[in-house]
């Protein structure tokens with residue numbers, strides 16, 4: 001159990017008697033300590049697996065941890081809870097929801113659902129969506145919840161008109177959620193905290209059950225999660241400076257948290273490194289252990305990571321070292337454009353596989369934003385390089401998948417108003433918006449749920465007979481499905497829904513090729529249900545839906561399929577905690593990464609830099625840094641200077657395959673039009689020389705007059721008056737312009 005650990009790691013594994021905080025840089029074995037500690041608890045301290053709760057950040061990390069523990073202790077690991085915050089809270093809430101007034105089959109609203117609900121609320125409050133954008137309200141309500149601020153407190157604290165409006169919307173939103181028997185993602189944490197605080201005996205029960213609580217990636221917990229843990233392990237005794245006991249200490253569970261302040265990348269979701277800083281204050285008897293040896297990366301990679309992160313001002317300096325040898329230098333490449341960049345990656349992967357026997361599964365390509373995967377996918381398909389996108393392709397966000405899930409959710413919980421309204425007229429059955437509005441009016445007039453209003457539709461004012469009949473048929477259909485569903489496994493029920501609603505028939509009859517892929521997606525969902533049933537023979541519909549809603553986008557990480565495997569494409573955020581022998585950090589451009597929003601915002605820039613540190617430290621042996629001189633964004637070419645994070649890496653660590661200073665201008669002029677896809681200036685047009693007053697034509701905007709010319713070389717911008725098309729400022733080098 002203690003083999004393969006250095007002295008500090010060993011100390012962390014065997015420590016007991018007080019809370020334990022392990023703060024250490026990337027790749028220093030924090031996660032390894034956590035797994036070994038669990039194994040040690042079971043083997044040496046005779047802890048029962050059921051007494052262990054280990055919190056990880058993704059389901060994938062949880063699975064990996066379970067596998068590793070499985071190897072160390074065998075199948076006894078099954079009784080352990082190794083899961084994400086959300087999964088653990090969900091399990092607790094399923095058992096205890098009634099205490100909070102929720103049905104145990106409560107629905108879970110993902111971000112899209114909750115935004116729909118907020119949009120409904122804002123419409124009912126007759127708020128001007130321009131002044132009070134529902135999305136921004138949703139985000140702010142989420143912030144409240146991450147800080148454990150309920151709507152009553154929000155109303156009390158609200159000062160400005162805007163704050164008051166927001167707080168009222170929060171209240172209306174929350175009441176609607178409760179009425180729908182639903183919780184959003186943030187509620188899952190907040191309600192568990194409420195549960196523990198309102199019902200100390202429940203907290204006590206779980207505290208007695210989980211004698212050992214271990215948390216990985218602790219730096220990314222937000223305030224709500226922090227308090228949750230504190231409630232779960234029990235408060236330490238609290239004394240005044242004079243030594244008077246303010247609060248008696250509970251019989252605390254053992255707490256072990258591991259994290260790295262330099263890898264905190266979820267501040268935008270309310271994560272605060274204050275949780276690390278305050279740990280020692282809240283747990284005065286806590287023990288802190290530092291780990292300093294990195295076992296993951298070569299010296300060159302580590303030096304690059306250290307150089308970048310040392311630019312952050314608000315941090316404690318660390319002394320992370322590795323004895324893996326220098327390894328190859330980092331490789332830098334400046335592509336002409338994003339296609340060229342993807343092509344370079346594909347060719348390098350090929351070369352590495354031929355020359356060094358590197359498997360595709362050992363390679364990861366990271367980017368800052370989800371949308372960036374598309375070009376890589378295109379090129380990888382063209383070049384026949386097997387790959388998998390993690391996150392990006394949001395299967396569960398596709399319309400047809402959400403439709404079918406909405407049906408299943410309605411069958412599990414007819415009060416779920418967002419799902420009910422989603423499927424009310426899907427497939428079309430003659431219940432239009434007017435009829436829906438009348439049902440809604442009936443529901444508020446009679447103070448009954450939307451579902452009850454549907455059942456009493458004949459009481460709605462002014463409902464046309466045709467609509468009324470359609471509503472009656474819909475109600476009969478749902479009731480029949482609910483009746484049938486009771487004894488059916490989820491996959492069979494899903495199929496039944498598709499057949500009895502005519503959804504499947506409609507898609508099958510369609511000539512639209514897209515509908516064929518929709519059918520495939522629905523079949524895929526049914527196979528997800530079948531897999532669930534195989535793994536959980538006793539599983540219910542509610543449990544299936546729960547599992548589905550927990551498959552966060554961050555989580556669809558492919559399992560290595562033996563053989564050569566596939567290249568993994570993912571965002572930097574998703575990459576946390578993972579490691580790969582070969583890593584490509586792409587689109588290293590100021591404005592892309594660091595993200596444009598963070599430029600000029602020192603705090604956000606520091607968070608971007610931590611993200612860069614996370615990215616760099618994923619690499620074990622080889623690290624590539626690429627960027628494109630020209631990149632099309634939103635359909636228009638943009639050229640961004642090299643990312644400042646690249647210039648923060650000492651020059652001697654990088655082996656450039658191209659001119660590191662290559663600019664958009666030289667890329668554009670050096671390009672041979674036939675050889676490479678050209679994002680701009682298609683057809684090999686030359687860049688015109690323009691002065692104010694010149695008449696031009698633009699491929700999209702038509703005829704115009706040059707108003708102003710500004711900047712030099714590739715940075716030349718022209719302002720053109722397109723008459724009724726308005727004035728536009730364009731980059732001369734890339735705008736499809738011709739001088740007349």
Ligand code: ATP
Pocket residue numbers: 004005006009024025026027028029030031032033260263294295296576577578579617
């Ligand atoms: P991150 O901050 O990225 O989450 P981490 O601190 O959790 O990193 P681990 O993933 O636990 O680091 O470890 C990094 C790598 O180093 C793993 O491959 C792990 O198996 C290996 N490792 C850790 N400690 C040792 C050790 N004492 N001897 C050999 N290998 C080790």
Ligand code: MG
Pocket residue numbers: 030031032216577
């Ligand atoms: Mg880790």
